[in-house]
Amino acid sequence: MSHEDRRPGFGIDIGGSGIKGAPVDLHEGKLAAKRLRIPTPQPATPEAVAEVVGQVLDHFDWRHRFGCTFPAVVQHGIVRTAANVDPGWIGVDAHGLMRSKTGRRALVVNDADAAGVAEARLGAARDHDGVVLVTTLGTGIGSALLTGGRLVPNTELGHLEIDGHDAETQAADSAREREGLSWEEWGARLTRYYRHVEDLLWPDLIVAGGGVSKKAAKWLPHVHTRTPIVPAALLNEAGIIGAALLAAEAG
Template sequence: MSSTHEHGFGVDIGGSGVKGAPVDLATGKLVGERVRIPTPQPSTPEAVAGAVAEILDSFGWTGSFGCTFPAVVQHGITRTAANVDASWVDCDAASVLRTVTGRDATVVNDADAAGVAEVEFGAAGAASGVVLLATLGTGIGTALISHGHLVPNTELGHVELDGHDAETRAADSAREREGLSWKEWGGRLTRYFRHVENLLWPDLIVVGGGVSKKFDKWSPHVSTRTPMVPAKLRNEAGIIGAALLARG
């Protein structure tokens, strides 16, 4: 299968799994069932790129593709590494993927890809202005889209809040680790989101991550001036966003 004007290909690299599928760029739907491979251990760039190649080959995909990564990504270079091998830091990931897979790769931050997908096809589709996506999981990943344009690598989960790295207090992992009730956690999220609101004044906040499925349980305990909605695309958002960003 080669790339076309209608179809792209997205790969989503995570600490536990690498998954990918062709994407219909007009509808945002996956073309067939996605393929998932456990992230190799150790998760070195060459080993992970090999898993990406396996996924591409399984679909017979011969064209360029988009690939998410849990890191700050500048012009194809991964500057950080979250839940993957430290050898990714300052790695020319786009070059490694191109060498191993034999295909051109566009490498992007995973939250950025999810944010672009939610704006194009998900919960933020009808929004205009500034949209903030925040994924609440092990940490807090963020994506900022201004009038349809991505501002990459915002990393707003790491703003300092009350003397702490914000995600250590307000991520879903903090709720689980400390046994917080939905109300208690909602208070922390209120503190976090109000701080971010005062910095950016977004028009819409989209909340992703696994806890978005329980939006009705905790959102009544969060007070923001900005409308807040749960993400819609869930685990497919990274794949879809990667394919969209590879299109250019």
């Protein structure tokens, strides 16, 4: 394998509270250095966030193309929604903004999509060539749908209406915390959610991610689906790894 083939990628994960980034070993699926985290500026305007992204890149002296997650629908580089960030993002050409502010080429993608790609290529669904649904359970429910390893972007399956409610308001980890649900009670909520998704998509594998995946032994036994369901393997690093992978593949 040539030196060029082994060159790391770089991923940045933009969240509502922190912006995290690191170089990534694209073959091993792990960070190639300790990640840097800088608090997300408030308000999280496009210019302010892009400036922090530039600081992360400068910290590692990274001069090449990089991948960047964003907590919103990102359609061909254009931000269509805004969650936990300033509404001024809507309609912004994120690719152009990042390039003008940082001086590097960027690929900006939905955060759940990036995590899904990482889990499919290098994590819990590695080498699985069927239909894979990756969900991130946190403040909301993020989703990534892959078939044959290829991403179907911006699925937003956390916003399905179930029993008259937006699904993530009832079944996200934030709902468990807000309502003081036991692991068994939350498992029943997740079962209702996943069974609804199963009836629509018939996936071959479900990967449950997000920070709570670290505690999968407590709640996953209470989730009953016909589809095999496994906890995510890459945990909080999935977004950074997936963003780096997608940027590298984009050339």
